[in-house]
Amino acid sequence: GAGVSQSPSNKVTEKGKDVELRCDPISGHTALYWYRQRLGQGLEFLIYFQGNSAPDKSGLPSDRFSAERTGGSVSTLTIQRTQQEDSAVYLCASSLARSYSPLHFGNGTRLTVT
Amino acid sequence: AQSVTQLDSQVPVFEEAPVELRCNYSSSVSVYLFWYVQYPNQGLQLLLKYLSGSTLVKGINGFEAEFNKSQTSFHLRKPSVHISDTAEYFCAVISGGSYIPTFGRGTSLIVHP
Numbered sequence: 001g002a003g004v005s006q007s008p009s010n011k012v013t014e015k016g017k018d019v020e021l022r023c024d025p026i027s028g029h030t031a032l033y034w035y036r037q038r039l040g041q042g043l044e045f046l047i048y049f050q051g052n053s054a055p056d057k058s059g060l061p062s063d064r065f066s067a068e069r070t071g072g073s074v075s076t077l078t079i080q081r082t083q084q085e086d087s088a089v090y091l092c093a094s095s096l097a098r099s100y101s102p103l104h105f106g107n108g109t110r111l112t113v114t
Numbered sequence: 115a116q117s118v119t120q121l122d123s124q125v126p127v128f129e130e131a132p133v134e135l136r137c138n139y140s141s142s143v144s145v146y147l148f149w150y151v152q153y154p155n156q157g158l159q160l161l162l163k164y165l166s167g168s169t170l171v172k173g174i175n176g177f178e179a180e181f182n183k184s185q186t187s188f189h190l191r192k193p194s195v196h197i198s199d200t201a202e203y204f205c206a207v208i209s210g211g212s213y214i215p216t217f218g219r220g221t222s223l224i225v226h227p
Contacts, residue, residue, distance in 0.1 A: 004157070031213065042120075042219035043204065050213065091157070099213050100146045100165045105157040 006106035021077045021109045025094030037089040082113045120218035135190040137205030147188040148206040200225045
C-alpha cells in the first residue's frame with residue numbers, strides 16, 4: 001500500500017515568507033507526528049496528533065510554527081515569517097495508536113531559507 | 115524527560131567486518147526501544163524493535179540488538195557488513211506511557227570496500 005507522502009520534497013524560500021508543508025499519512029493510521037532534522041543533528045519532535053484529541057504541541061519551537069490535521073488525515077505544518085535557522089528537513093510520520101507501534105516516515109521536505 | 119545518547123556520530127568499517135552501534139537511554143521503569151535506518155535520499159524505516167521478552171531481538175538485513183536493562187543500553191550489531199549497509203542509524207525510545215518517541219542524534223555507518 002501507499003506510504004506516507006510529503007510535499008513538496010524541496011522548498012526554497014526567502015527569509016520572512018510563510019511556508020506550508022503537507023503530509024498525507026498511511027490510511028488507517030490515527031497517530032501523526034512532525035519532526036525536524038537539522039544538518040548533523042537528530043530528530044527533534046515538533047507536534048503529535050492522535051485522532052480527535054487535542055494535539056501535543058510541546059515541541060513547537062516558537063509561535064511562528066503551527067500545524068493542523070483535517071478530517072483525521074492530511075496534516076499541514078505552517079511556518080510563518082521564516083528565519084534562516086528554520087532550514088532543515090521536516091519529517092512526517094504516522095502510526096497506529098499504540099505506544100509500541102513503529103513510526104512510518106515520509107521522505108521529508110527539505111526547507112531552505114535564504 | 116527521556117534522553118537517548120548515540121555515542122558515535124560516525125563509524126567507518128570495512129566490508130565483511132563486524133560492527134556495533136551504541137545506544138544508551140536515561141533510566142525508566144518501562145521502555146520500548148527501536149532502531150531505524152535512513153538510506154541516502156530515503157525516509158527512515160524500522161530496522162528492529164524491543165517490546166518485551168527476549169532481550170536479543172533480530173531485525174531486517176541481518177542486524178540484531180540486545181536490550182540491557184542494568185546498563186540502559188540497546189546496542190545494534192551485525193557480524194558482517196555490506197557496502198549496502200552504508201546509512202544513518204537512529205536509536206529511539208518510548209517510555210512512561212508516552213506515545214512520542216525520543217530519538218538519538220544518529221550514527222553514520224560508512225562501509226568501505
